[in-house]
Amino acid sequence: MASSALDVYAGVDTHAETHHVAVIDGLGRRLGDTEFPTTVLGYQQLLAFVGEFGTVQRIGVEGTASYGAGLTAYLRAERIVVREVIRPSRAARRNGKSDPIDAYAAARSVAANDDLPIPKLLDGEVEQIRVTLRARSSAIKARNVAMVQIKDFLTTAPARVRESYRYLSDEELIEVLAASRPQSDQTLKRVLRRLARRYEYLGEEIDQAVEELEVLTVRVAPELTQARAIGTITAAQLLVTAGANPERVKSKAAFAALCGVSPIPASSGKTQRHRLNRGGDRQANWALHRIVMVRMGNDERTRRYVERRTAEGKGTREIMRCLKRYVANEVYTLILDPDQVPPSDDLRPLRHQQHLTLTQVADHFDTSPGKISRIERGQSRDDHFTKQYRKYLLQTL
Template sequence: MPTTKPNVYAGIDTHAKTHHVAVIDELGRHLDDHEFPTTAQGLTAIYAFLVSFGTLIRVGIEGTASYGAGVTALLRSYDITVREVIRPNRQARRNGKSDPIDAYAAAKTVAADDTLPIPKLLNGPIDTIRVLLKTRHSAVKARTTAIRQIRSFLVTAPYRVREAYEHESARQLITGILKATPRHDDVFLSTLQLLARRHETLATEEADIEATLAPMITTIAPALIAMKGAKTVTAAQLLITLGENAERIHSKAAFAALCGVSPIPASSGKTNRMRLNRGGDRQANRALHTIALNRMSNDGRTRSYVAKRVGEGKTKREIIRCLKRYIANEVYRHVTRPQEVPAIDDLRPLRQSKKITLQTIAEEFGVWPMKVSTIERGKSRDDEFASRYRKFLLNAA
């Protein structure tokens, strides 16, 4: 008679050069553990080792977004259920620490809890966006450091240099320093020019990266980047937070919690209240905050909402919290259930064919010419305005 294969669980403790794998049965009994190199052959051997014990139910892996990314991708390619196991804190390691102990602990954790988080998929287009955005962040930091150094050096600079660039804006300061012609022995001014050139080089890097990101985001999530208030950088960050496999986030409430915009109960005794969630992905929270501020400045509906909530006695901080939760819900909908983005590439040719200027359109609709231009170029989105604008152009003589 054929024997039924037992159900087993596995845990993997990941490192840069080696992974330690442990397997347990349904009762938590240790079956075997082994160390494998993190080479292509080693990862294949891990899969063969895991399936040799029976029916593999789940695998818990530590560091799925770092050292464990390769083995996570391999196991998922074989349709094996993988869950992310958070490394235990030091206080919980009463039995000591070693690679086998950590691997068995991961196996026991994943066997006991089927609600552990699903790892993000890496090495896809969104992971490329993540790499580009991190590179841009480092360029922004370095550029900020360069301008701060220039201003700091000017505090103790020779009087003639300090007087020449006093009260200059950042743009004027950089331009002025680059235009200066230092004497051959003026090392101080030459150093300032070195920092100013670094500042300009980094600014060019930022612009180049944004130019690369924009079409990538438009291809992956056109509804997201077309959302009111969203720009290239904020849309990129929100895509990174959602990940390649956005289905791992099962609801808009879960995404709000991931972004730190969900209220948390803070009640005790007779006190019944909620408090702000200070957890989650802080970069995603910052992106939602930026979109909220953009809408408060440029979107009529949002300004009306703000005025209404102010009349109800809400503070600006409370109103922004409400807006961030609403925007998080909108982002989740745009990525998981995207709607078709209406085309606007016909507006500018149609206006030009009728020889109508931007100023004329702006006066007709009571907006700034820049708004009309950004909508024509797809830099911002206002479907209602675009529809009325198209209707006006079609009816124009």
């Protein structure tokens, strides 16, 4: 057994029921390995085992967002430096595969490289956002399946049944089927009613999830939720991508790469260009894409940018790639180093004092009454517009 002054590194090969840990010193010499259960007592025993060999410098854990999530959280709570180790590819396993081999490989990797990714924490309110978002996503898929089944059954139904629902919209169809009272021998109609009620129930579940996400996202990142074209779902997804410890993402460039919007060189010969990044978190990429699409349609500054880049000969895909990167930079700042949201609770009383309606104000600024209302209630953020709006109200006093 080495002395307690020895610096040691550990690697953990994680599984559902057990974790295998291996310990090495700074020279890569094997000091010992063993297996522990995935319980709180097992985590305590694992850390104690590693500590017996010397001073723990770093521990590399595989699967920090799955089987290793519990161990990662425990080690961080014990102030142990934890790094995420990527499982080796099949081609890299020249020496075979076993739990000890993988654990020692993780230990050597974390000892040789301090720049390994910092694990994303799966706890706190961001974790609540993640699980609520995933539950909503599965509910949407299940609701779509219910509608597809209803349409399929009606397609092959007898003509008299099919004709009675032919000209109904989807919303009317669900309402009529859910309220129907089929006879006991009308199996098809009973199944259609059951599917329609399932569709309605899932709709209520989706709405409830959105309400919960609105509360959580505003609580975690109020500045993000009030930015232009960033709604509840897009904000929730971007917060999940950043994690409960967003400081692990050390730069705007790193966040852009994480979201799959960092430019990738695609030059050849005399052609100098970049292409879209097809890596990264695809859900975060979808969120940025949705923000860009809304801003291209509704945001004047974004539309001017699109017009200018189009005049320069840029295609739509290239312009959107650039816009995604700009939005990723903005989101990174709003999550990591946000400016304080300026107060807007004085706007509505000022407007009422002037006996102005939302429509009158909207007509003056050539915008929608909904935008004015959202800014007054603090549900949307546009600092430049808010300043102009307040100036307009004060001038009319």
